[in-house]
Amino acid sequence: MIVAVCLKQTLARESALRVNETGTWIREDDATWALSEPDGYALEAALRLKDAHAADLIAVSAGPERVSSVLREALARGADRAIHVVSSHPAIDADPQAVADALAAPLAGERPDIILTGLQSDDHGFGQVGVALAERLGASHATIVVEIEAGPGSVRVKRELEAGWFQRITLPLPAVLTVQSGIHPLRYASLRGVMAAKKKEIRTIVATEPSTIRQRIVAVSVPQRSRQAQVLGGSPGEIAAALARLLCDTLK
Amino acid sequence: MIAVIAEPRDGTVHRGSLEAIAAASQLASRPPIVVLAGTGLEHALSALAQIETGGIFLLEQSIAGHEARAVVTRLTDWIREAGPELVLAAHTYWARDVIPRVAARLRCPLISDCTAIRNGEGRRLFTRPLFRGKLTADVAVEGPWPHLATLQIGAFSSDSVQSSTESAPVTRLLTTRAADDSAGIADPPFQESTPSIDLSRAEKIVAAGRGIQDAKQLELVGRLATAIGAEVAASRPLCDAGWLPLDRQVGSSGQTVAPRLYVALGISGAIQHIVGMKGAKTIVAINKDSQAPIFEIADYAIVGDLNDILPALITALADD
Numbered sequence: 001m002i003v004a005v006c007l008k009q010t011l012a013r014e015s016a017l018r019v020n021e022t023g024t025w026i027r028e029d030d031a032t033w034a035l036s037e038p039d040g041y042a043l044e045a046a047l048r049l050k051d052a053h054a055a056d057l058i059a060v061s062a063g064p065e066r067v068s069s070v071l072r073e074a075l076a077r078g079a080d081r082a083i084h085v086v087s088s089h090p091a092i093d094a095d096p097q098a099v100a101d102a103l104a105a106p107l108a109g110e111r112p113d114i115i116l117t118g119l120q121s122d123d124h125g126f127g128q129v130g131v132a133l134a135e136r137l138g139a140s141h142a143t144i145v146v147e148i149e150a151g152p153g154s155v156r157v158k159r160e161l162e163a164g165w166f167q168r169i170t171l172p173l174p175a176v177l178t179v180q181s182g183i184h185p186l187r188y189a190s191l192r193g194v195m196a197a198k199k200k201e202i203r204t205i206v207a208t209e210p211s212t213i214r215q216r217i218v219a220v221s222v223p224q225r226s227r228q229a230q231v232l233g234g235s236p237g238e239i240a241a242a243l244a245r246l247l248c249d250t251l252k
Numbered sequence: 253m254i255a256v257i258a259e260p261r262d263g264t265v266h267r268g269s270l271e272a273i274a275a276a277s278q279l280a281s282r283p284p285i286v287v288l289a290g291t292g293l294e295h296a297l298s299a300l301a302q303i304e305t306g307g308i309f310l311l312e313q314s315i316a317g318h319e320a321r322a323v324v325t326r327l328t329d330w331i332r333e334a335g336p337e338l339v340l341a342a343h344t345y346w347a348r349d350v351i352p353r354v355a356a357r358l359r360c361p362l363i364s365d366c367t368a369i370r371n372g373e374g375r376r377l378f379t380r381p382l383f384r385g386k387l388t389a390d391v392a393v394e395g396p397w398p399h400l401a402t403l404q405i406g407a408f409s410s411d412s413v414q415s416s417t418e419s420a421p422v423t424r425l426l427t428t429r430a431a432d433d434s435a436g437i438a439d440p441p442f443q444e445s446t447p448s449i450d451l452s453r454a455e456k457i458v459a460a461g462r463g464i465q466d467a468k469q470l471e472l473v474g475r476l477a478t479a480i481g482a483e484v485a486a487s488r489p490l491c492d493a494g495w496l497p498l499d500r501q502v503g504s505s506g507q508t509v510a511p512r513l514y515v516a517l518g519i520s521g522a523i524q525h526i527v528g529m530k531g532a533k534t535i536v537a538i539n540k541d542s543q544a545p546i547f548e549i550a551d552y553a554i555v556g557d558l559n560d561i562l563p564a565l566i567t568a569l570a571d572d
Contacts, residue, residue, distance in 0.1 A: 017386055017543065026387070097356055119348075123383055126364050131352035140321070140436050143349045154436075160505055162345050164443055164498075171436035182492030212395055214361035219390040220382065223545070229537070229553035239554055240564030243536070246552060247480055247569070250513050250534050 001055040004112035005046040010036040038118025042179040062102040075197035076189035087207035098210040100132035134176035255336040260296035268342025270410035304414040343402035362400040367407040385545035456482035462489040463518020472562040503528035521546025
């Protein structure tokens with residue numbers, strides 16, 4: 001069995017976000033980069049498939065030079081090899097179908113049985129790349145998956161629906177699954193894993209330039225507050241006293 | 253022409269579909285064409301017949317198997333045939349499974365999770381969240397029609413939907429195509445367990461999020477709830493981590509609540525949580541991240557460390 005996991009590198013969650021000079025994105029000059037959190041859960045689910053089925057696990061990412069660090073991280077956690085689709089083209093970030101095209105090119109050649117990715121990314125949060133990738137590869141797909149059971153020729157998944165409902169679906173292979181965050185507790189790379197990763201291969205391929213950008217951000221802003229919050233400040237003791245009064249008043 | 257893909261739900265149409273119809277009516281200053289696809293559409297059709305639309309298309313099918321895959325083919329064919337400039341749908345779990353594949357097949361843009369759409373000079377701008385709601389982006393779409401967009405639930409009001417005075421034309425299009433070969437087999441939806449607590453009836457809720465770092469803090473959350481007579485709830489990460497049972501989860505995958513008082517402790521305010529609690533009358537939020545989106549909907553905002561504030565608050569409440 002061959003399993004692939006598509007990983008995105010995004011700004012670390014705790015990063016302060018400052019709008020750039022042109023007002024069309026954020027300042028990236030002193031950014032800390034990390035694996036997009038939902039993709040971390042996709043990687044964990046992929047590692048479990050590898051453990052259970054002795055699968056060959058390929059980690060794939062598209063983007064500029066810096067994204068090789070999330071591939072190195074995936075190799076340290078247990079992926080067997082990695083593919084870096086190198087591109088600095090703005091569409092291979094801002095247009096989910098262009099991202100899917102970039103990822104589909106090498107994946108078509110690898111013929112994975114199951115491809116996993118996070119349900120959406122921490123930055124754009126399109127929730128589209130996995131599904132568009134399935135379309136490009138002619139694969140089946142399921143989104144917001146919370147359980148994966150691979151069998152010969154098919155994969156059975158539990159999908160989350162709204163308001164506490166679920167659904168089980170059996171999909172023919174190859175299948176693309178977008179993974180819900182929290183599917184399994186995450187493992188971290190061991191020192192041995194980090195050492196072993198240094199010997200593993202990251203194959204680089206150059207992405208074909210997208211011919212179109214379907215969507216483009218023209219302005220980024222700080223959201224307007226729908227309610228104007230009253231800020232309670234001061235020392236913890238002062239805040240607590242004000243809040244205690246407030247809670248008692250609200251509850252009258 | 254603007255089209256809305258409506259979603260059957262609980263014997264009627266999803267509220268998000270009504271919001272999409274209202275949004276489309278405002279953009280085009282006339283009601284949109286509404287499309288229903290799948291199986292068991294009759295209840296949704298009778299609900300739609302009572303409101304003003306520009307006509308209803310029923311893409312019925314009797315295909316066994318994973319309905320969502322067949323729906324992609326039906327919708328794609330209909331869009332190619334009808335040629336709408338813009339297609340809207342609610343950003344539901346169903347839409348997240350189906351619409352990106354429709355867009356990918358049509359190779360046309362899909363702007364997902366929109367909170368506003370406005371007609372600007374010569375172009376249409378779509379507003380959507382970035383960085384889990386910490387920032388907002390205005391997105392311009394390039395290329396020819398159709399353009400697709402999904403709308404965040406609750407971001408558009410359905411108040412402007414008009415009752416219909418005369419019935420809109422209904423067109424039934426039965427499929428003649430074979431099932432999509434990339435389909436799978438779907439079992440009927442099920443609930444894990446009936447929630448043992450109905451948080452929607454709670455008058456007061458103290459809710460904890462991923463800002464809660466250890467069992468000691470969780471115990472303080474419980475003590476605060478006891479002190480003010482509130483139910484304890486949580487956002488998804490805490491339930492996923494097993495710190496609180498799933499039936500205490502508030503949000504799109506959990507319960508929807510509307511208490512008089514909602515105290516959000518260490519909850520950043522991802523939209524999936526906010527849709528479940530924004531109906532609360534008074535929202536108090538404590539978070540150490542001043543950029544946390546929860547502060548956008550809070551009535552009272554405290555930027556600070558729960559380790560400092562919670563013990564002091566519990567003491568202050570005991571003194572009263």
